[in-house]
Amino acid sequence: MNSQxxxxxxxxxxxxxxxxxxxxTNSIADYLDMKPSSVTDMLKKLxxxxxxxxxxxxxxxxxxxxxxxxxxxxxxxxxWETFLVDKLGFGWDQVHIIAEQLEHIKSEELIxxxxxxxxxxxxxxHGDPIPNKDGEIEKMNQKLLVELKASxxxxxxxxxxxxxxxxxxxxxxxxxxxxxxxxIEILEFDGTYIVEINKRKLTFSEKICQNLLLETND
Amino acid sequence: MNSQxxxxxxxxxxxxxxxxxxxxTNSIADYLDMKPSSVTDMLKKLxxxxxxxxxxxxxxxxxxxxxxxxxxxxxxxxxWETFLVDKLGFGWDQVHIIAEQLEHIKSEELIxxxxxxxxxxxxxxHGDPIPNKDGEIEKMNQKLLVELKASxxxxxxxxxxxxxxxxxxxxxxxxxxxxxxxxIEILEFDGTYIVEINKRKLTFSEKICQNLLLETND
DNA sequence: ATATTTTTTTAGACTAAACTAAAAATTACA
DNA sequence: TGTAATTTTTAGTTTAGTCTAAAAAAATAT
Numbered sequence: 100m101n102s103q104x105x106x107x108x109x110x111x112x113x114x115x116x117x118x119x120x121x122x123x124t125n126s127i128a129d130y131l132d133m134k135p136s137s138v139t140d141m142l143k144k145l146x147x148x149x150x151x152x153x154x155x156x157x158x159x160x161x162x163x164x165x166x167x168x169x170x171x172x173x174x175x176x177x178x179w180e181t182f183l184v185d186k187l188g189f190g191w192d193q194v195h196i197i198a199e200q201l202e203h204i205k206s207e208e209l210i211x212x213x214x215x216x217x218x219x220x221x222x223x224x225h226g227d228p229i230p231n232k233d234g235e236i237e238k239m240n241q242k243l244l245v246e247l248k249a250s251x252x253x254x255x256x257x258x259x260x261x262x263x264x265x266x267x268x269x270x271x272x273x274x275x276x277x278x279x280x281x282x283i284e285i286l287e288f289d290g291t292y293i294v295e296i297n298k299r300k301l302t303f304s305e306k307i308c309q310n311l312l313l314e315t316n317d
Numbered sequence: 318m319n320s321q322x323x324x325x326x327x328x329x330x331x332x333x334x335x336x337x338x339x340x341x342t343n344s345i346a347d348y349l350d351m352k353p354s355s356v357t358d359m360l361k362k363l364x365x366x367x368x369x370x371x372x373x374x375x376x377x378x379x380x381x382x383x384x385x386x387x388x389x390x391x392x393x394x395x396x397w398e399t400f401l402v403d404k405l406g407f408g409w410d411q412v413h414i415i416a417e418q419l420e421h422i423k424s425e426e427l428i429x430x431x432x433x434x435x436x437x438x439x440x441x442x443h444g445d446p447i448p449n450k451d452g453e454i455e456k457m458n459q460k461l462l463v464e465l466k467a468s469x470x471x472x473x474x475x476x477x478x479x480x481x482x483x484x485x486x487x488x489x490x491x492x493x494x495x496x497x498x499x500x501i502e503i504l505e506f507d508g509t510y511i512v513e514i515n516k517r518k519l520t521f522s523e524k525i526c527q528n529l530l531l532e533t534n535d
Numbered sequence: 536a537t538a539t540t541t542t543t544t545t546a547g548a549c550t551a552a553a554c555t556a557a558a559a560a561t562t563a564c565a
Numbered sequence: 566t567g568t569a570a571t572t573t574t575t576a577g578t579t580t581a582g583t584c585t586a587a588a589a590a591a592a593t594a595t
Contacts, residue, residue, distance in 0.1 A: 104582065124543055137583055139544055144581095156543060156590060187430040200422045206415050212405035322552065342573055355553055357574055362551095374560060374573060 101148075103203045106172050107131065108141050109150060112161050113169035121158050170234035176202040177223035177230075178213050184224040185217060191224040192263060226257025226276045226312060240315045244280070244292060245308035252281045253313030255296075262310045272301060280313065321421045324390050325349065326359050327368060330379050331387035339376050388452035394420040395441035395448075396431050402442040403435060409442040410481060444475020444494050444530055458533045462498070462510060463526035470499045471531030473514075480528045490519060498531065 101109075111130045115122045124142070128135045146153035150165030161169060179201040183194040211232070214220075221237060222228055230236040247253060255278050258265045269275075274296055283300065284293040290305035303311070319327075329348045333340045342360070346353045364371035368383030379387060397419040401412040429450070432438075439455060440446055448454040465471060473496050476483045487493075492514055501518065502511040508523035521529070 102581075125541090133582095134584060135543065136545080136585080140582075183427075183430075187427070187434050189426075189430065193426070197422070197424050197427055200424075201419075204415070204418045206418075208407075208411070209401075209405070209415055212401075212407065216405050320551075343571090351552095352554065353573065354555080354575080358552075 100205065101168065104141070105145065105148075105150075106168070106203060108138075108145060109161065109165055109169040110172045110176075112151065112159070113166065113173065116161060122160065123158055167234045170230040170236065172202050174230040174232070174234075175204070175210055177227060178210060178217060178220070180223045180225070181217050181220050181229070182213060185220075191266065194224065220277075222256055222277055224276065226255070228256075228314075237314075242313050242315050243309060244282075244294075244303065244311040244313055245290075245305065247282045247313070247315070249282050249285055251315070252279060253315040254279055255311065256314045257312040259310045259312065265307065265310055268307075273297075274301070318423065319386065322359070323363065323366075323368075324386070324421060326356075326363060327379070327383055327387040328390045328394075330369065330377070331384065331391065334379060340378065341376055385452045388448045388454065390420050392448040392450070392452075393422070393428055395445060396428060396435060396438070398441045398443070399435050399438050399447070400431060403438075409484060412442065438495075440472075440474055440495055442494060444473070446474075455532075460531050460533050461527060462500075462512075462521065462529040462531055463508075463523065465500045465531070465533070467500050467503055469533070470497060471533040472497055473529065474532045475530040477528045477530065483525065483528055486525075491515075492519070
């Protein structure tokens with residue numbers, strides 16, 4: 100059984116590997132708000148357990164084993180976030196801190212049952228994909244709505260950082276994450292998009308289209 | 318903020334105080350499966366924080382402050398157990414270990430929302446009362462069905478220790494914890510009870526009546 | 536190419552929460 | 566009541582995970 104701290108490091112490693120192509124001791128320390136010397140200690144331990152590839156001064160990367168654990172934590176985190184928003188009525192911006200705690204609860208059965216209870220969701224309330232029990236994560240082709248041409252389709256998965264208010268707007272328009280969207284027409288003169296969501300026609304300004312994230316299948 | 322370990326001790330103290338009138342270092346060690354010397358260390362710490370009254374060699378008791386914390390942990394434990402059984406479909410006998418972990422999650426808001434989501438239950442799946450947010454616990458008049466006379470009423474709150482199979486039986490008969498029960502008639506010659514639950518007449522053997530726990534209001 | 540700066544690691548210390556072994560206090564009993 | 570048994574505490578050790586300060590390695594710049 101891995102400690103909470105080990106799990107936090109593996110998760111951090113995963114996120115950093117996604118975002119950058121090499122992961123340094125300092126970047127981990129920054130991410131986790133710890134001192135580099137503490138990170139070095141933990142990296143040795145994780146290497147010992149074969150969760151990471153690590154050579155002094157040479158940076159680090161997750162092994163297959165380590166990545167699977169990271170993904171299982173992320174799965175739990177995102178399922179719990181979904182629970183908090185869908186069932187307990189939290190706002191999507193309030194759930195992260197609580198899910199950081201819940202993700203460390205140890206019980207396979209619990210997660211299996213929670214997943215079923217939630218209806219086996221594929222995306223969490225922020226639009227991030229939820230890995231399945233084998234750690235497979237839908238590799239999204241994340242795009243902005245503005246990148247689509249007329250007649251193309253996608254699934255709404257989130258909004259860009261710092262555009263919280265857009266989510267509120269979408270909510271008011273009864274548009275939810277996970278909804279399918281299809282581009283009907285793009286107006287030449289101001290870049291306005293006419294789209295169809297849930298069989299309803301909606302009009303989005305160019306600004307909105309630059310901040311709305313979609314998953315596409317091309 | 319109190320540590321998980323501190324919370325475990327306070328909860329143990331509460332349960333031991335309920336069951337026995339004086340709580341010794343050894344009894345705590347037994348209950349928590351730890352060495353007495355470890356317990357002494359923690360008692361000093363808890364006394365320092367004014368959670369317990371403690372004098373060397375003289376046993377210990379919870380202060381008001383300590384008892385409130387214990388009750389808040391028990392509240393969380395029982396709400397989570399209710400969630401696991403009512404919503405996730407766990408058996409009442411599978412949930413304790415998971416709830417031991419969940420009870421330490423820190424978020425007032427979470428518990429408030431969970432409580433509402435569950436419909437503000439008053440009893441957990443084992444029939445134990447759930448303290449309210451101020452630590453008030455319904456003092457039940459716990460009785461066995463066999464102690465009731467004809468026409469008396471109660472609420473089914475659980476079964477006696479070691480009679481797991483009875484719960485299964487009740488389940489099959491569509492009798493749930495929290496259901497109201499009324500004694501219609503008691504047969505002289507074998508002590509069989511005819512009772513009414515959910516407007517249905519049911520027949521319980523004397524053995525069943527000796528193991529079925531009720532809350533009554535006398 | 537060497538000196539300076541930055542990054543990373545090492546060495547040693549700290550804290551919380553457990554432990555073992557031994558000492559001290561209390562309780563039990565003959 | 567005095568000795569033996571039991572309970573509790575003390576003293577010192579361990580482990581996990583953090584820290585600071587200093588040393589070592591790598592990267593950068595003149």
